[in-house]
Amino acid sequence: MASHLLRRASSHFLSGAANPGHSLLSSSSPLSQAARVFSSASTPIRATLFPGDGIGPEIAESVKQVFREADVPIEWEEHYVGTEIDPRTQSFLTWESLESVRKNGVGLKGPMATPIGKGHRSLNLTLRKELNLYANVRPCYSLPGYKTRYDNVDLITIRENTEGEYSGLEHQVVRGVVESLKIITRQASLRVAEYAFHYAKSHGRERVSAIHKANIMQKTDGLFLKCCREVAEKYPEIKYEEVVIDNCCMMLVKNPALFDVLVMPNLYGDIISDLCAGLIGGLGLTPSCNIGEGGIALAEAVHGSAPDIAGKNLANPTALLLSAVTMLRHLELHDKADRIQNAILGTISEGKFRTADLGGSSSTSDFTQAIIDHL
C-alpha cells in the first residue's frame, strides 16, 4: 500500500515536471489534478471494467482488443454482477466492485440487465448513490457516413443525475391520490453547472444553454437557473442562454445545430439526452459518461443488454468504444482518444464493415478488426 502511494506521488512529480505546458493549461481545477495523478509513462492506469450481461462481455472484449492494439496504458480490473444480494450495498453489486471504482477513479460499464424483483435497489441507482455520480455527460455528434435525417448534430447534454424528479420520494396520500416530490437543491445545481462550464471551457465549446420550465415551476427551476447564472458569471468568455424546454424540443427537431452544450435538471435531461441520441442514430451509437465527486468517471454504454443476440458475435460495440474514448478524454489522454475515435468513425464512414443494426452484415469481431486496421 505504501509503495503504491509512493509510486503515485512520484508519478505526479514526474508528469508535473515532464509537461509544464500541460500544467499551465489546467492548473487549478481539482478534476484535472486528479487526472494528472493518473497519467504516467511507467505505470498503467487501473480502471474498473463491468462487462455486464447479454452482449456486454463480447463488446467489452472488443474494447480491450482495441485498447491493446492502440497501446493505451490502461490495466483493466474486471468485476461482475453477483448472483445474490450483497447486504452491504443492498443490491447485486458487491462492495468490492464499488470500492474498486472508488480507488481507481475511472471505470467502464457495459449494459446491465436489472433483475426483476423487490428487496434490492436497481444497479444503476446503486452505482449512482454509492459513487455520488452527479453529472451524466452525453456527447452527441452525427457519425459521418451513417446517414440519419439529421446531419449537423454536434452537441453535448449534461444532465444532473442525483435529484430532481427522480428522487424516488413518492407516497399515496389517500386511495387514488399519489404525490411525488421533485427536489432541487442549490448544492447539486451549482455542482452540475460548474461541471458544465468547466467541460465547455476544457473542450473549447462556445455556448452553454440551460434548459428549464421556470415559467411554470418557478421556485424549483428558478433555483436551478439562479445557480447556472452564478456560475456563468465566472466564465465570461462562454455564452450563456436559457431556453424553455418545449422550445428546446422543437428547436432540436428542426435544427439541432442551434445548440452546443446543454445543462439540465434530471427529468428534462433524461428526455432530451435520449432525444439527441435518437437524432444521431439511436442508443447503439451513443457514448455516455457519469462524473462523480472527487473526479470519478464511469463511462457506460446506455443501450440494453440485448439478450436475444448475446453470444452470437453480432453486437455493435460502437457505443461502448465511444464511451471508452470519453473516459480517455477525462484522463486527458487526448492523442490516444483521438486516434481511436478517428479509427471508429473511419470504419463506419467507409461502410465496408458494419454490424447488423447499422444495416451491414459484419460480425463484432470483423468490425473490431477493421477498427484495429484503421488505427
Next chain:
Amino acid sequence: MARRSVQLLRYLLPKPTAPTLAPTATPSRSVTYMPRPGDGAPRAVTLIPGDGIGPLVTNAVEQVMDAMHAPIYFETFEVHGDMPKVPGEVIESIKKNKVCLKGGLATPMGGGVSSLNLQLRRELDLYASLVNCFNLPGLVMKHENVDIVVIRENTEGEYSGLEHEVIPGVVESLKVITKFCSERIARYAFEYAYLNNRKKVTAVHKANIMKLADGLFLESCREVATNYPSISYNEVIVDNCCMQLVSKPEQFDVMVTPNLYGNLVANTAAGIAAGTGVMPGGNVGADHAIFEQGASAGNVGNQKILELKKANPVALLLSSAMMLRHLQFPSFADRLETAVARVILEGKRRTKDLGGQSTTQEVVDAVIAALD
C-alpha cells in the same frame, strides 16, 4: 298493381354505370346531415387576442370567418399575460358561450405570477389538451407519414404549482397524480380514438422510475383500454418515446400522457410534423372548450415577427376549423380546411417558418381567395 310494381322496380334497380371518372379527379362526397330548425342561428364565441402575435392571428381568423359568412360572432376581451388573474367577466363570457378562441398568452418567467393559461384551464376544468400533428401536403419535411394526436392531461401532474422552499437552497415541488383525473383523460383519449377512427392509443409514462405516480396513470389507462377492444393499446417510456418520435414517427397514432410529458411530446411531434406555426389544437372539458394554436413552444412569437407582421396564421385558422366542427358547422370547417390546404400546397404564400416570405395578411388574402 303488377304493372305499377314493374315501373317501381325499374327505379329500384341500379342505373347503368356512369362513364369512368378521369383518374386524377377525386370523388366528391356530399355532406349528408340534417340540421334542426334554427341550427344556423349565429353563435357567440369569446375571443381573447392575447399577447405577442395573438392579436395578429386572431384578426386573421376574424377576416376569414367574415369572408365565409360563418354563423359565429366574436365577443372580444382584452387579456394580457402580466395581469394577476383572468378578469371575471372573461370567465363569465366563456361560461355563457361555452366556446372560446384564444391567441397566445405570455407567461412571465419566474416572476411569482402564475400562468394565466393554467388558471383558465383550472377554473373551467379543461382537462384535455389536444394537439394534432400531421404532415401538410406541399411541405417537404424530414419526416413523412406523421399523423399524431397528443392528448395531454391538463390540470394536475407536475404543473400543480405546489412548490415551497424547505430551507434556503432546497426547494420541493409536488407532482400530484389522481385516479380521477387519469381515468377521465384516458377515457377521453379512447373515446377520441373511437370517434375519429383511430387504431392505436399509446400511453407515455416513466413508471420504471416514478412507480407510484405514473403507475397509477398507467393503471387507469389499462382499465379504460379493456372497454375498447377494437383499439390497440401500448405503453412507451417517455425517453424512448422521444427517441422513436425522431426516428420512426409513423408508429404513433393517438398518444395519451400526463401533463409535463405531454408538453414535451406535443412540441417534439409538432416540430417533426410541420412546425408549431401550423398545428391546430385546443383545450376541452366537459362543458367548455378553448381553441388555440396547438403547440406554441412556450412563446408568443418574437418581436421581429411581430413588427414585420409575418406571423403564421395557419395554426389558428385550422384550430378555428376544429372549433366550427365543435359548434356543429362541419361544412364551413371543411371549406376552411380545404382552402388552407390549397394555399399551402400552392406554396406561393407561405410565412417565414414554412420557408416563404409572405406576411400574415398576404396568407389571409390567399386563403380567402381560395375559399369556394
